[in-house]
Amino acid sequence: MATVDWADELAASVEGPQVVNDSKTPSGTVHVGSLRGPVILDVITRALRARGLETTLLYGVDDLDPMDAQALLSPDAIEREMGRPLAHVPDPHGDCHASYARHFAGIFIDTFDGLGIRPDRYYWMSDIYPTGQMDPFIKTALDKAPIVREAYRRVANVRHPDHWLPVGVICPSCGKVGTTIASDWDGATVYVECKPDLVVWAHGCGWSGRVAPFGGAAKLPWNLEWAAQWSLFGVTIEPNGKDLATAGGSRDRSEAISREVFEREPPLNFAYEFLNIGGKKMSTSKGRGAAAHTIGSVVPPEQLRFLFVRNRPETVIEFDPEGTDAIPRLFDEFDRIAAATAGREVRGELPSGHENIFRFSLLDAKADAQAAAGAFRPPFGHLALLAQIPGVDAAAKAGAEKGSPLTAAEAAELETRLAAVRRWLEAYAPDKARLEIHRDAIPAEAAALDGNQRAFLAALAAAAPAGSADKPANGDAWQAAIFAVAADHGLDARAAFNALYLAFIGRTSGPRAGWLLAGLDHDFVLQRLRTAGATAA
RNA sequence: GGGCCCGUAGCUCAGCGGUAGAGCAGGGGACUUUUAAUCCUCUGGUCCUGGGUUCGAAUCCCAGCGGGCCCA
Secondary structure, three states: OOOOHHHHHHHHOOOOOEEEEEEEOOOOOOOHHHHHHHHHHHHHHHHHHHOOOOEEEEEEEOOOOEOOOHHHOOHHHHHHHOOOEHHHOOOOOOOOOOOHHHHHHHHHHHHHHHOOOOOOEEEEHHHHHHHOOOHHHHHHHHHOHHHHHHHHHHHHOOOOOOOOOOOEEOOOOOOOOOOEEEEOOOOOOEEEEEOOOOOOOOOOOOOEEEEOOOOOOEEOOHHHHHHHHHHHHOOOEOOEEHHHOOOOOHHHHHHHHHHHOOOOOOOEOOEEOOEEEOOEEOOOOOOOHHHHHHHHHHOOHHHHHHHHHOOOOOOOEEEOOOOOOHHHHHHHHHHHHHHHHOOOOOOOOOOOOHHHHHHHHOOOOOOOHHHHHHOOOOOHHHHHHHOOOOOOOHHHHHHHHHOOOOOHHHHHHHHHHHHHHHHHHHHOOOHHHOOOOOOOOOOHHHHHOOHHHHHHHHHHHHHOOOOOOOOOOOHHHHHHHHHHHHHHOOOOHHHHHHHHHHHHHOOOOOOOHHHHHHHOOHHHHHHHHHHHHHOOO
């Protein structure tokens, strides 16, 4: 059982052309956890295509849904805009977009794009309704209103009054959709009332009259709209988040309506879990949005895909980057899978689908996975050290480690990782990952130095006189000097390095000492070596 | 009150009917040059609990308990 067999199994279980769909209401920003669904859809699409099935990936923007998040509006806009279709609410961030919906949808479309998720088509419900494509579904829903009410009652235990009709008319007077109630379908028009008190979060204007609910004048309620999308686009596969999978919840309702009202078998479904941060679901409204946003800036796209791809969809992913090594480990595991995919020998067992995991983690679906897997990737932990040592040329160092110049792609990857490392050090890294040079005073821990170690430090200072031509010029030279002087004093390498770390950073281990010393001000180094070497034991 | 998912090593997770696994963490060792690197090695699990099915159960079924998300 490979870890990503869920995608291959799904692909193997269907025949013929496939239409994969997802949709989202653009009511605010997306957080990292909500990207799991789109990644899963993308992976399914790739698996279907790998099997040779003609597959279309659709992504819908449900932008005629009513505005109901007043936190994102200015106070004077709340009364005016709450309840209007998102597509008709002005962009709160000035005039960079045509509407509130376009602004926030644009953000998540850009995010998807950055993750290599490229739906064949984005459709906007605010564009679809005016074309009349939804009209047959609206008419059917109205003609079968008793069946709709019965389905709601039976599936969701929601009892609508007998005059209730499954349509949301946009008020011709105030433009709100969340405040209207329709009744008396006569085959061409419905009677509409825009009520001040239908919902608590928005207030209607009180208008009433007859409206023909077609051509964009009205929208279907969410459950019916979802079912209508399945019919309109011929959707065959649509997983959804587990939040919709509850008995009598959205999915159940829409499936019942699809069967009973639109007379179509609903698409293949499975529910996927979320991404928890520190044991809690990510939520902008619960104050975890900031963490979510930061994670996106620390974990690059390939590793983010990897995070979602390597776990089965029905398992919760626990990800707790705060003060932990979760992020470095994510990179390390990615690199291990990459190395294995490239055919290199790797420690430990591998998930049997590791080549798929790697391939599905790549942004470019058509990339040569073998070539990509073979690329040089500097270990995250190593970069975290280099980034903290002054004066280190990480690119040169990486090239030296690789043994040949970096390719353009590898250089770009290095830059990506360096940026990630810096953000990680700022936002998440545990204290032990942070390197602090004790500049002002010798660390208290240096009291643990024994006589041999002190003698070694003093001798090292003497061997590297300030200002002279033979001052160690670089990390290699320092490293050589350290080994030579240690040997003279009969000190093994471990004790010698321990002494240096204690004297400079107050720990018994640290980054490669030669480069550490080479990166520091030379006079300071000599002074510290003498001080540590001279302190009475 | 109801639904769904998950409880496997300290942590994150594989395994999903045939002798309990990996990574990381932890212990020990090697290293005259990647010293927070690398390599070797070890430790560590009543597979949540209790029943049942089976020649055989972490795996299937039932019931609890615990956690999470959602719907009421």
